[in-house]
Amino acid sequence: MTFDHCEKMEYAIEARGLTKRFGENIAVNKLDLLIPKGSIYGFLGPNGCGKSTSIRLLTGLLEASEGDVTILGKPLLGHEESLKTRIGYMTQKFSLYDNLTVRENLNFVGAIYGFAGKRKKARIEELLALYDLEKQAKQFAGSMSGGQKQRLALACATLHSPELLFLDEPTSAVDPENRREFWERLFDLCAAGTTILVSTHYMDEAERCHALAIMEEGNKRADGSPQALMNAMPATVVEVSGNKLRQLKQTLTQHPDILSAAQIGAHLRVLVKKKVQNPLLFISELSHGRETLLARPSLEDVFVTCTGGRHGD
Amino acid sequence: MGISIWIRIYAIFVKELKQLSRDRMTFGMIIMIPLVQLMLFGYAINTDARHIPVGLVDLSQTSESRAVEQALVATQSVDFIARYRSIKEAEIAITKGDIRAVLYLPADMTRRLFNHPLYDHKQADSPLTQPIGQWIVDGSDTVIASSIRALRNMPLDEVANHSATRTAPSFEVVQYFNPEQRTVVNIVPGLVAVILTMTMILFTSSAIVREHEHGNMEFLITTPVRSIELMIGKIAPYVLVGLLQVAIILSVGHWVFSVPIKGNLLSLLGSSVLFIFASLTLGLVLSTIAKTQLQAMQMTIFILLPSILLSGFMFPYDAMPVAAQWIAEALPVTHFMRMIRAIALRDANLLLLGKDALWLGLFTVGGIIIASLRFKKKLG
Numbered sequence: 001m002t003f004d005h006c007e008k009m010e011y012a013i014e015a016r017g018l019t020k021r022f023g024e025n026i027a028v029n030k031l032d033l034l035i036p037k038g039s040i041y042g043f044l045g046p047n048g049c050g051k052s053t054s055i056r057l058l059t060g061l062l063e064a065s066e067g068d069v070t071i072l073g074k075p076l077l078g079h080e081e082s083l084k085t086r087i088g089y090m091t092q093k094f095s096l097y098d099n100l101t102v103r104e105n106l107n108f109v110g111a112i113y114g115f116a117g118k119r120k121k122a123r124i125e126e127l128l129a130l131y132d133l134e135k136q137a138k139q140f141a142g143s144m145s146g147g148q149k150q151r152l153a154l155a156c157a158t159l160h161s162p163e164l165l166f167l168d169e170p171t172s173a174v175d176p177e178n179r180r181e182f183w184e185r186l187f188d189l190c191a192a193g194t195t196i197l198v199s200t201h202y203m204d205e206a207e208r209c210h211a212l213a214i215m216e217e218g219n220k221r222a223d224g225s226p227q228a229l230m231n232a233m234p235a236t237v238v239e240v241s242g243n244k245l246r247q248l249k250q251t252l253t254q255h256p257d258i259l260s261a262a263q264i265g266a267h268l269r270v271l272v273k274k275k276v277q278n279p280l281l282f283i284s285e286l287s288h289g290r291e292t293l294l295a296r297p298s299l300e301d302v303f304v305t306c307t308g309g310r311h312g313d
Numbered sequence: 314m315g316i317s318i319w320i321r322i323y324a325i326f327v328k329e330l331k332q333l334s335r336d337r338m339t340f341g342m343i344i345m346i347p348l349v350q351l352m353l354f355g356y357a358i359n360t361d362a363r364h365i366p367v368g369l370v371d372l373s374q375t376s377e378s379r380a381v382e383q384a385l386v387a388t389q390s391v392d393f394i395a396r397y398r399s400i401k402e403a404e405i406a407i408t409k410g411d412i413r414a415v416l417y418l419p420a421d422m423t424r425r426l427f428n429h430p431l432y433d434h435k436q437a438d439s440p441l442t443q444p445i446g447q448w449i450v451d452g453s454d455t456v457i458a459s460s461i462r463a464l465r466n467m468p469l470d471e472v473a474n475h476s477a478t479r480t481a482p483s484f485e486v487v488q489y490f491n492p493e494q495r496t497v498v499n500i501v502p503g504l505v506a507v508i509l510t511m512t513m514i515l516f517t518s519s520a521i522v523r524e525h526e527h528g529n530m531e532f533l534i535t536t537p538v539r540s541i542e543l544m545i546g547k548i549a550p551y552v553l554v555g556l557l558q559v560a561i562i563l564s565v566g567h568w569v570f571s572v573p574i575k576g577n578l579l580s581l582l583g584s585s586v587l588f589i590f591a592s593l594t595l596g597l598v599l600s601t602i603a604k605t606q607l608q609a610m611q612m613t614i615f616i617l618l619p620s621i622l623l624s625g626f627m628f629p630y631d632a633m634p635v636a637a638q639w640i641a642e643a644l645p646v647t648h649f650m651r652m653i654r655a656i657a658l659r660d661a662n663l664l665l666l667g668k669d670a671l672w673l674g675l676f677t678v679g680g681i682i683i684a685s686l687r688f689k690k691k692l693g
């Protein structure tokens with residue numbers, strides 16, 4: 001029993017067979033998740049693949065059609081309200097008040113989480129400094145830039161120092177420079193012991209996660225650490241260079257043993273099924289002696305291999 | 314634990330008040346709606362019609378016929394704006410809507426007049442007595458029709474140019490309250506009820522929906538805030554708004570339209586607060602049903618129409634069929650209409666109106682409970 005308890009406490013999120021149907025449409029299909037405490041876990045997938053819906057199910061905002069969820073060692077069903085003080089959620093769409101100032105928004109959220117007096121003031125000052133919002137304190141939230149809004153949203157979502165933080169596409173309205181800074185802040189939070197679940201459709205962001213799930217049309221196609229996913233990829237990457245690559249791409253993609261071919265700069269990146277014994281020779285022959293080279297797989301290759309109907313074999 | 318409830322309610326209250334004060338359009342409406350409506354209705358609504366445009370077909374063309382015409386104009390009920398040579402022509406004018414009625418004076422009007430007991434008091438009322446003329450009225454508007462009907466027994470003394478000798482009436486009527494029979498005296502307190510119904514329900518019915526539409530709700534429901542806290546915090550600022558509107562309407566009514574405010578102000582305040590709460594909770598219940606602000610608006614209008622037509626604002630409550638009275642009883646506005654007219658015009662106090670006050674209180678408690686139960690901290 002003690003062991004069971006300990007094991008439970010290791011995971012921030014455990015989900016089994018989590019399913020959400022909207023009428024006929026299955027938005028999330030039999031999702032299994034096991035997310036260790038203290039890690040940054042990513043949901044990677046295109047728009048409409050069910051990232052937001054999954055997060056809403058895990059925060060208790062939506063009721064699951066099927067499946068069990070355990071959050072921070074407690075079953076979600078029946079503990080939604082008590083868990084709300086322990087989780088934070090930054091929505092995909094900016095959900096603070098445009099016609100309140102930064103400080104007013106923080107004051108409101110602070111009071112909602114039961115902060116008052118000196119304690120609230122101190123926490124807000126701390127957050128304003130941490131998220132570089134001191135100059136904007138008196139500015140209306142609606143008039144701020146994407147990056148500033150995002151920092152305010154993160155400040156509000158972390159005001160009560162949650163143990164588990166959900167971030168739904170936090171960087172979609174932010175420039176690359178701010179994205180890097182944002183991820184620095186996530187690593188700081190993580191180092192302080194916060195478990196983070198973040199959804200994204202950027203490969204480079206997904207690569208920063210400790211582990212991730214690749215999602216497509218409500219299904220989890222693959223999961224694991226980025227390195228493990230790349231190692232376990234059921235395909236070899238071959239780069240072809242030469243001329244007339246566009247025509248070559250046409251012919252290569254017809255071949256049943258080739259999963260995909262995509263032009264990247266001056267060469268063609270070809271994913272060959274693992275079962276092909278000598279992929280270099282195989283591609284060399286198919287491309288009439290153009291130069292071929294084995295390449296390290298990237299997360300994008302993993303993504304391509306396991307989505308678009310190519311995940312079957 | 315206990316104190317954080319009040320911290321949260323207060324936070325929502327402050328937030329709502331700040332947002333309201335920054336929404337200049339809404340803020341302007343809070344003040345302009347009662348002012349404009351009051352000016353409009355105070356001057357426009359009048360149930361005793363005056364200066365009705367009418368026509369004249371005078372086949373008699375005598376000094377007596379002109380005297381009859383003048384006597385009628387002197388009543389201020391009608392204005393003769395056109396003359397016609399025949400009834401046919403006049404009928405066309407009525408159909409076109411140029412005039413609302415026509416007075417037909419036959420060629421032998423003078424003879425009829427001289428034989429009429431109202432003209433010559435020595436004449437006895439006999440089967441031979443004939444009316445001196447005929448009114449042909451566009452009866453589609455009952456207010457106009459009844460105003461003209463009131464001319465049926467107009468004394469003809471003025472025409473006869475002799476002093477009036479009145480016969481004793483069967484009843485004597487003593488008018489308590491509003492002796493000059495000015496419609497505006499009844500309208501102004503009624504307007505308080507109608508305008509509050511409109512603004513209170515409209516503001517709150519969109520309050521929750523707005524948070525959904527702007528995406529604020531998704532964040533709000535992942536916080537520990539409780540539905541009851543959200544409901545109370547959201548409606549509290551509008552209590553102040555409602556009281557401001559009551560003050561505007563009653564003071565303008567008092568100073569501009571000389572509506573007497575007889576009752577004591579505490580009863581007035583108490584009944585207003587009760588009604589404001591009842592309307593706000595009704596709006597809250599609607600806001601848990603509506604998905605968009607447009608739907609919230611439509612639901613408000615659905616409540617507003619019976620509130621105007623059945624509450625006793627337009628038509629006397631006692632003259633309505635029983636089924637309509639039941640519907641009216643269910644609406645908070647009917648009770649408030651009764652209370653505010655009683656308090657403002659007849660100096661009744663809140664205790665005298667206990668039943669209505671109790672109903673408004675129960676309505677509020679029930680409404681808050683229903684709204685909190687209906688409001689699930691869930692999406693979709």
Ligand SMILES: Nc1ncnc2c1ncn2[C@@H]1O[C@H](COP(=O)(O)OP(=O)(O)O)[C@@H](O)[C@H]1O
Nearest residue numbers: 022025027046047048049050051052053054693
């Ligand atoms: N409230 C809803 N009602 C009906 N369908 C929905 C609802 N929310 C999401 N969906 C559908 O579920 C699928 C997944 O949506 P979502 O979780 O928002 O995707 P993502 O966040 O990955 O872009 C989509 O097909 C979307 O149309």
Ligand SMILES: [Mg+2]
Nearest residue numbers: 051052092169
């Ligand atoms: Mg989404």
